[in-house]
Amino acid sequence: MNEPERIKKEKDGLDVYEDILRYARTGYHSIHPDDMYRFRWYGLYEQKPKNGHFMLRVKIPGGELTSAQMRTLGEIADRYARGFADITTRQNFQFHWITIEDVPDIFDRLHRAGLTTSGACGDITRNVVGCPVAGIDPAEILDGRPYVLAVTRYFLNNREFSDLPRKYKMSVAGCAVHCAQPEINDVGATAVRRKRLNGEWEYGFHVRVGGGLSSRPHFAQKLNMFVPPEKLVDVIRAITEIFRDFGYRENRKRARLKFLVADWGIERFEQEVRARLDWTPEPAIEWEEPFRAYRDHVGVHPQKQEGMYWVGVAVLSGRIRAEQMLASAALAEEFGQGILRTTNQQNLLIPYVSAGNVDTLVRELERVNLPHIASPFRRAAVACTGNEFCNLAITETKRLIVEIVEHLERTVPLDEPIRINLNGCPNDCGQHHIGDIGLQGCLVNVGGEKVEGYDIALGGRLGRDARFVRPIWRKVPASQVKFALERLLNNYLALRDPEEDFSDFVDRHTDEELASMMRVEFAEGVDDPPPLAPPPAELVEG
Ligand code: HEM
Ligand code: SF4
Known part of the structure; x- marks a missing residue:
């Protein structure tokens, strides 16, 4: 049995709450390593360097919060977290610089505001994400918020599901463009509707399972079911039981639901789901998936x-x-x-x-x-936590994304949306696999010295023609990345066809052509860049 499994079996992650309050009195150095691991179940994660400070993640189901809750978060940031917080890719707030002594007061403030950190990290159902314009979007199919909350309530502090094989992420949304990213969640529920014979609309959900990013990304696959809204929690309960009972606990690297779904195949997985329901779902309905839908809501x-x-x-x-x-x-x-x-x-x-x-x-x-x-760069740019606070990080991220965005704003007159996603390591918290431009941190050997660098990959997207990025350059020093992107995007502006978007442009060109457009001056292991291939005739020099 591996360490995380042993720790979870000896004491459930949710049972560490009272210990957290006790450690707040006895201090950081008294924290038992097993309990330190269990702290994640309440959103507490040791930050880098491990010398007494924590990051704390607060869950915001569907991303909706009240002014009173935001004020509480702002006060916590001001008082305990050196004056700032991060909004995350799962619509949460994350604080840094928290000390164990301050946690009881922070929890108290959060609870009084109706907020929780329970299940924010650890092998448990994480924050349920949703459409940020649920209930107000003129084009939505249904308002997904009641279902986000129903799923959240069912799983919150639910001991049946507090020891899962690995983290478990859900997306529930009623919008038509799937901006809540169902394809990259363990469970992704999206609203659909069909006309009844009497002319009225009947609403329901399609449900995908087994998506996830990280170093081995998978898109979720769709169950062949039309799920009535009032049955959604029941279907997700069945899916989560299967994960709990059959997920590969013995190997953390293969423990996410995506590996089980990939091994079983979606048909067998669906049979197992149906066997755990006391009703019979109808098959999924004909449904047009969104195509290249882009919505940043700004x-x-x-x-x-x-x-x-x-x-x-x-x-x-x-x-x-x-x-x-x-x-x-x-x-x-x-x-x-x-x-x-x-x-x-x-x-x-x-x-x-x-x-x-x-x-x-x-x-x-x-x-x-x-x-x-x-x-366009600023609206959609995403960066993970990076080596400022993350123990797994290889590179710095949050300052670099600002530098890249500011450089591109000065040098590329882009007139359409573009998503740049940047990560400090292959874990992909910043979702580089699905970026138009995906940057993944690494170390680069420059003249015998290791410097921070990035792999540059292109063409990721969700929706009907979903695909993960194609790696184009590996091990480019961080300082060169903004120049490489400037050249790439100016080439795009000069060479694109009238009806073409950035995804089409990437699809139409070979890796070598795209590499040569960036005119990278140095990349580890490449003897003589650039160019790798003859550039297109009208290549813009940069
Ligand atoms: C084995 C370790 C880890 C893996 C495989 C991993 C993977 C991921 C992935 C794939 C996401 C994608 C976002 C999404 O699901 O929509 C994510 C989210 C995130 N991760 Fe990690 N991560 C790891 C550890 C960490 C650590 C150590 C930190 C920071 C100290 C961190 C910070 C975040 C943050 C801030 C998010 C944003 C979303 C949220 O609120 O949950 N991760 N992680
Ligand atoms: S992608 Fe890597 S560096 Fe960035 S927050 Fe996740 S684990 Fe840390």
């Missing part, structure tokens, strides 16, 4: 509620200061309905703003450096 957008707008602001790399959190909480109260939403692109929205309030609100947001108009 900007001013009309809601389905007449005369109402949501205002989305770009929070580059997700890092947000306590003052910005407190200001956005107050502004959402003054100009909206005291509600905010987080997005998986690490951005923030204020919904329910009446037409007459939009201009004042966007001005006030700009005053605290939360812009609603942002370049």
